[in-house]
Amino acid sequence: MTTSTHRCALSVNVNKVALLRNTRHLGIPGVVKAAQICLTAGVQGITVHPRPDARHIRSNDVSDLAALLKNWPQAEYNIEGNPTQNLMDFIREFRPHQATFVPDSEEQFTSNVGWNLPADMDRLRPLIAECKALGVRVSLFMDPNPAAMPFVAELGADRIELYTETYANAYGTDTEEQVLAGFTATAQAALGLGLAINAGHDLNRNNLTRFLRAVPGVQEVSIGHAFIADALELGYTQTVGEYLQCIQDAYD
Ligand SMILES: CC(=O)[C@@H](O)[C@H](O)COP(=O)(O)O
Numbered sequence: 350m351t352t353s354t355h356r357c358a359l360s361v362n363v364n365k366v367a368l369l370r371n372t373r374h375l376g377i378p379g380v381v382k383a384a385q386i387c388l389t390a391g392v393q394g395i396t397v398h399p400r401p402d403a404r405h406i407r408s409n410d411v412s413d414l415a416a417l418l419k420n421w422p423q424a425e426y427n428i429e430g431n432p433t434q435n436l437m438d439f440i441r442e443f444r445p446h447q448a449t450f451v452p453d454s455e456e457q458f459t460s461n462v463g464w465n466l467p468a469d470m471d472r473l474r475p476l477i478a479e480c481k482a483l484g485v486r487v488s489l490f491m492d493p494n495p496a497a498m499p500f501v502a503e504l505g506a507d508r509i510e511l512y513t514e515t516y517a518n519a520y521g522t523d524t525e526e527q528v529l530a531g532f533t534a535t536a537q538a539a540l541g542l543g544l545a546i547n548a549g550h551d552l553n554r555n556n557l558t559r560f561l562r563a564v565p566g567v568q569e570v571s572i573g574h575a576f577i578a579d580a581l582e583l584g585y586t587q588t589v590g591e592y593l594q595c596i597q598d599a600y601d
């Protein structure tokens with residue numbers, strides 16, 4: 350989903366608001382409050398990753414944000430997770446605009462790898478079909494690898510989410526161009542197969558514009574860790590403006 354103002358949608362991941370909230374029994378900082386301020390400031394979506402250990406986003410957060418987003422029909426709800434663990438229960442109950450399948454193990458520190466295709470295809474196929482039958486778009490979290498794109502298309506997924514940590518690590522170094530080329534080739538392969546492109550993980554105000562200028566057709570970036578870190582310094586509203594400007598700068 351993109352607006353006329355920004356060709357690429359910004360979906361704020363509020364995992365880290367929940368992480369801070371969970372360190373006391375006071376209910377602050379509020380996850381719904383954060384989402385509401387970001388939506389008011391112009392973000393086009395909210396993302397959550399309710400991990401099985403509930404280290405940050407909990408079931409009631411998923412429910413509360415679903416209720417909030419009913420008041421924001423132009424915005425999208427993206428729920429991430431491993432569909433062989435707890436994700437599908439959330440998809441069945443809340444039917445978000447998008448489910449992002451991520452192959453994380455339960456205790457994993459953070460997401461650090463995309464799906465292994467074709468090896469994972471048999472277990473993903475029925476889960477993708479179920480999401481589609483529920484009217485939920487499916488995005489597969491993928492490493493930059495053009496050769497894997499035909500398998501994504503064969504599975505009937507709608508989008509890939511390019512896992513961008515390797516780009517973030519290369520940004521500003523002498524390997525940046527080479528690493529970006531892999532993302533560009535993967536995006537071109539995906540687009541050629543009718544897949545749409547999302548991107549996320551370790552994107553920030555410094556590396557976002559360069560990525561969007563180099564990689565064609567990115568429709569949504571989901572950004573959490575760096576965004577919330579910036580918001581601690583600048584506030585949510587100013588941070589939204591800064592990230593939307595980074596996106597706009599990519600297309601000017
Ligand atoms: C899939 C991905 O790269 C991130 O969206 C992920 O949700 C990060 O999870 P943590 O916020 O638990 O690090």
Ligand SMILES: NCC(=O)COP(=O)(O)O
Nearest residue numbers: 362549550551571573574
């Ligand atoms: N899918 C990426 C996401 O939602 C947030 O990742 P990060 O910005 O917290 O690394």
